[in-house]
Amino acid sequence: MRKITFKIQRFDGQESWIQEYTLDHQPGKTILWALIQIKETLDPSLNFTASCRHAICGACAVRVNGQATLACETPLDKMLKRWESDTLILEPLQNFKLIRDLVVDWEPKAERLAELKPWLMPKDEFNKESGCRQSPEDFKKINKNSDCILCGCCASECNKLSGNNSDFLEPFVFTKAQRFVADSRDKNPVERLSAAINHGAWKCQHCQECVTKCPKGLSPAEDISNLRQEAIAKGLVEHSGVRHAKAFLDDIQKTGRLNEGMMAVKTDGLVKSIGNIPFALRLMSKGKLNPAHMFPKPIKEVAEVRAIILAVKESEKARNIANAKRSEAHTNPDIQRPKEAAK
Amino acid sequence: MMKYAFFPGCVLEGASQEAYTATTKVAQALGIELVEIPGWTCCGGSHLQDYDKTAALAVNARNIALAEKMGLPVLTVCNTCTLMLREAKHELDNGAKELVNPALQQAGLEYTGTSPVTHFLWMLIKDYGLDKLKKKVKRPLKGMKVAGYYGCHILRPPHIMGFEDHANPHSLEDLIRALGAEPVLFDARLKCCGFHSVFTSKEDTMKATGTINLSALEGGADCTVTPCPLCQMQLDMYQPEGKRAVNANDDIPALHLTQLIGLALGYTAEELGMKRHIVNTGILLAGR
Numbered sequence: 013m014r015k016i017t018f019k020i021q022r023f024d025g026q027e028s029w030i031q032e033y034t035l036d037h038q039p040g041k042t043i044l045w046a047l048i049q050i051k052e053t054l055d056p057s058l059n060f061t062a063s064c065r066h067a068i069c070g071a072c073a074v075r076v077n078g079q080a081t082l083a084c085e086t087p088l089d090k091m092l093k094r095w096e097s098d099t100l101i102l103e104p105l106q107n108f109k110l111i112r113d114l115v116v117d118w119e120p121k122a123e124r125l126a127e128l129k130p131w132l133m134p135k136d137e138f139n140k141e142s143g144c145r146q147s148p149e150d151f152k153k154i155n156k157n158s159d160c161i162l163c164g165c166c167a168s169e170c171n172k173l174s175g176n177n178s179d180f181l182e183p184f185v186f187t188k189a190q191r192f193v194a195d196s197r198d199k200n201p202v203e204r205l206s207a208a209i210n211h212g213a214w215k216c217q218h219c220q221e222c223v224t225k226c227p228k229g230l231s232p233a234e235d236i237s238n239l240r241q242e243a244i245a246k247g248l249v250e251h252s253g254v255r256h257a258k259a260f261l262d263d264i265q266k267t268g269r270l271n272e273g274m275m276a277v278k279t280d281g282l283v284k285s286i287g288n289i290p291f292a293l294r295l296m297s298k299g300k301l302n303p304a305h306m307f308p309k310p311i312k313e314v315a316e317v318r319a320i321i322l323a324v325k326e327s328e329k330a331r332n333i334a335n336a337k338r339s340e341a342h343t344n345p346d347i348q349r350p351k352e353a354a355k
Numbered sequence: 356m357m358k359y360a361f362f363p364g365c366v367l368e369g370a371s372q373e374a375y376t377a378t379t380k381v382a383q384a385l386g387i388e389l390v391e392i393p394g395w396t397c398c399g400g401s402h403l404q405d406y407d408k409t410a411a412l413a414v415n416a417r418n419i420a421l422a423e424k425m426g427l428p429v430l431t432v433c434n435t436c437t438l439m440l441r442e443a444k445h446e447l448d449n450g451a452k453e454l455v456n457p458a459l460q461q462a463g464l465e466y467t468g469t470s471p472v473t474h475f476l477w478m479l480i481k482d483y484g485l486d487k488l489k490k491k492v493k494r495p496l497k498g499m500k501v502a503g504y505y506g507c508h509i510l511r512p513p514h515i516m517g518f519e520d521h522a523n524p525h526s527l528e529d530l531i532r533a534l535g536a537e538p539v540l541f542d543a544r545l546k547c548c549g550f551h552s553v554f555t556s557k558e559d560t561m562k563a564t565g566t567i568n569l570s571a572l573e574g575g576a577d578c579t580v581t582p583c584p585l586c587q588m589q590l591d592m593y594q595p596e597g598k599r600a601v602n603a604n605d606d607i608p609a610l611h612l613t614q615l616i617g618l619a620l621g622y623t624a625e626e627l628g629m630k631r632h633i634v635n636t637g638i639l640l641a642g643r
Contacts, residue, residue, distance in 0.1 A: 079522045094523050171547035175559030215556040217563070218401050219547035220438075220511035224521055231512070240405040253555045257406035260399050264414055268396040270365035279554045295592060298631045300370045313394035316462045317414065323458030324413040331454070 013037070016092070017099040018046060020058065022113050030101075031055075043091065043102070044072055044083035047114075059113040067227055070163030074114050075103040080168035082227045105168035107177060116164070124181055125162075128189035128207050135199040147339035150196035157191035157235065159228045160184055166222035166232050172215055180212035183222035183232030190235035193242055196339065205243040213239050214253025255279050265318050268311035273301055357482060359430035360422035360470065361389035362440065364584070365397050367432065370592070371584040373628025377613035378432050378475065380627065384620045385483065385491060389430065392421045398439035401508070401551055415443030416455040419472065420464040429472040432613065434508035434583035435551075440472045441515050474509060476582040476612060477518050480526050485533040493621035495535025499639070501615065502539040502576035502607075503527030504567060504590065506583035507547050521545075530612075531580065534619035541574030543567045548589040558600065564589050565597030568607050578608040578639050580615045587611050591633050608636040 014037035022031045033050045044062055051058045062072035065084045072083040077095055091100055108116035138144040167173055167182035189208050193201045213236055222232035244254055256279040263270050276285045276292075295301035311317075367375040382389045396414050397403075404411040419440060422429045431437045447455060447466050459465055473481075479488060510521040519526055524545075528538035546567055549560030568590055571579045581587050590597075590609035598604070609632070617627040618640075629636045 077522070094520060171549070171563060172552065172556065172559060175549075175556075175562050179556075212556075215552055215559070217547050217549055217556070217560070218551040219507045221507075221547070223512040224510075237405045237408070241408060244406065251555075254406070256554050257402040260397065260403040261406050261410055264397050264399070264403070264410070268394070269368065270397045270400065272365065272369040276554075291592075294595075294633060295370065298633060299372075300592065300631060300633075302369075305369060311394050311396065313462075316394075317396055317417065320417050320458045320462060321410045321413045323461060324416075324455055325407075325409050327454055327457060328409050 015098065016046070016088070018050065019099060019101045020050075020113070021101075021103040022058075023104070023110050025112065033058075037098070039089060041088045042084055043074070043076060043081070043086045043088055043100075046088060047072075047074075047083060047102075059111075059115045061115050068161060070161035073105055073163040073165050073168070073227075075101075075105060075168060077101050078103075080105055080165035080225050082163060082165070085227065105164050107167050107170060107173045107182070108164060118162075118164075121162075121164070121167070121182060125185050125188060127181065127211060128185055128204055129200075130185075130188035130192060132192065132195060132198055133200045134197055138197065144197050146196045147341070149335050150339050153194040153196070154191050157187050157194075157230060160187050160191075160230055161228060163227060165225040165227060169221040169225050171219040171221060172212075172217045175217075180215050183236070185211075186213065186239060187230055187232045187235045190239055193239060201242065202246050202248075205239060205246055205248060208239045209243050209248055209251065213243070214251055252279050265321065266310065266314070267308050268314045268317055269308060271306070271308055273303070273306045356386055356388050357478075358388040358390065358427055359473075359478070360425045360427035361391045362395055362398075362418065362422070362429050362431045362436060363391060364431065364433040364436040365400070366584045366588065370588055371611070373631045374432065374584045374587070374611040374613060377611055377617045377622075377627045380622055381613045381616045381620060384617075384622075385488070387478075387483065390425065390427065392418065392425070392429070394421060398436045401435045401439060404439075411439065412443050412446055412451060413455060413458065415440050416447055416451075416466050417459060417462070417464060419444060419447070419470055420459050420466045422470040423467060424464060426469075428470050430475060430478055431472065432475045432582075433585060434474070434506045435585055437472060437474045438508035438515065444468070444472055445515055474518075474582060476509065476526055476530065479530065479616075481518075485529060488530075488616075489533050492534060492619045494619055496615070496619050497535050499536040500539050500575055500577045501531045501536045502541050502544065502571035502574055502579045503531055504544060504548075504571070504579045504581045504586060504609075506581055506586035509582055510545070527580070527582065527612075531615070534616060536615070536619075539571065539574045539576040541570045541576065543570035546570075548586045550585045550589045553589070553593070560589075561593060561596040561600035564593050565599070565601035565603055568594060568597055568609075569601050569603045572603070572605055572607050576607065578610055578636070580610045580612055582612040584611060594634050606634045608632065608634050608639050610636070 015034050016037050018033045019030050022029050033054050047060050063069040067082050067085040074083050104114045105116050111117050172180050189204050192198050193204050216236045259278040276288050399411040513521045531538040549563035553560045587609050614627045624640050
């Protein structure tokens, strides 16, 4: 009989250790099946959380060989094949306070979630007579992110959060924030955006772990990117992150290529960049920073590049206006739908 | 002869010119023709989309359309360029083509979706073949312990990259073995180097950088090798800061993927621009 060994990280509130359990292999099972099997047949003291078994409740997220995943929807055989081994390591999510074994504490996370007010603050124009409508197009903008089940997989593997969680929030918090910022019925996007920026929206490292780990196919990194863009659109531009991102557009429009040599000055300003002089000298001594490259020649097609960017933005604007008109028809109480008017 | 529309990316023109040199030399030795895309622009470096997503789509649609005009697949040597181009391609193939093409047509270009976007590492494995590469090795890197550091944007997100399993990749290790060296699997091999937050979150970035170098050293590696010039910059140029951030003492050379291949193909360290590195690569090559 093929045997599968699980090395599970245990924690009793004080001590942490690795405990091995061995089960007979059964085909077509999940990681959650193994956890339940271990608890029921080998060790009732093993603690983990799980509920719906359908990837809806988000309770059973654990790390399998260092990768956060929902235990209930992760096929055991797929993991054995991926790791080419009959031994798997199961650990609790990272970047969470640990309670027992595989059980993590969500209470501090709920408090951090509340920082970005993940609830609807309806616009004043809505009332109980006219309701709180939005168009199908506007609903589409919030529908995807409403799928977040708060499992914590994104937070577990977030490189920025692992580095320091005091000036950044969990990726799912930004996803929830984006859902309300994008909600056509919400009246307070600026307040949320400003909170998102103050809580580190420009500090994301772009590692794409959150996008990779989300069991619901959401893209927290993209949500962070959208929050950044929205914040800029609402005038929240006093940030090194904004200047850094803007430098890319400016350089592309100016010469077509990035001017690395001037990046620090453009992002941090001249005064702060002076602190980088030892670093600059380090690079210069190896020819990595060439003062002759500070003012690069534009590519000869640069006018064409500018025209293309402009033209694509124009056609996008036209499309957005058309969409907004459709949306207005749904939310304006004066424009009633034919069916209701007939009532 | 294998032929590609070469997209070098901005850093290969600047801080990582040695990677440009190494790429050209390796391609030449392997008989792969790289035709640089005339008039390519910066991909946006995974920052442009935060300021102006539409501009990022527009410039990369143009970059790919230029390669289509050449009738060649796009070849990149930078993880982030690969991600940016592939993300644009994904969007273009899923509806954005209609938005972009009228603008491209004014410049005599059109995006149709005929040019795939690949990375030098993927090309070697999928198009060229490691068996063929093995036969070209003149100086096997016997005894060299190499920590393959992937970098985020060649693996993640998998729905855009999708070359191999993001959780347990082995393309780099396979390549290292093909060159006669010994791959080192180290703890931080899939972690982020922090490059893209070096301005906004410097302390965390240096901690990330230091952790990777230290982890490779603890794994017994003589050097790291990465398919991304941005990761290489981070691991090499910022190594002193990285060391301070994690209280480490030892240095570890960080090589561009094409430099490691170049060494095995018989080029000297000097020919591959290794004198331009911040961390001395001499120890690595002593006795070779």
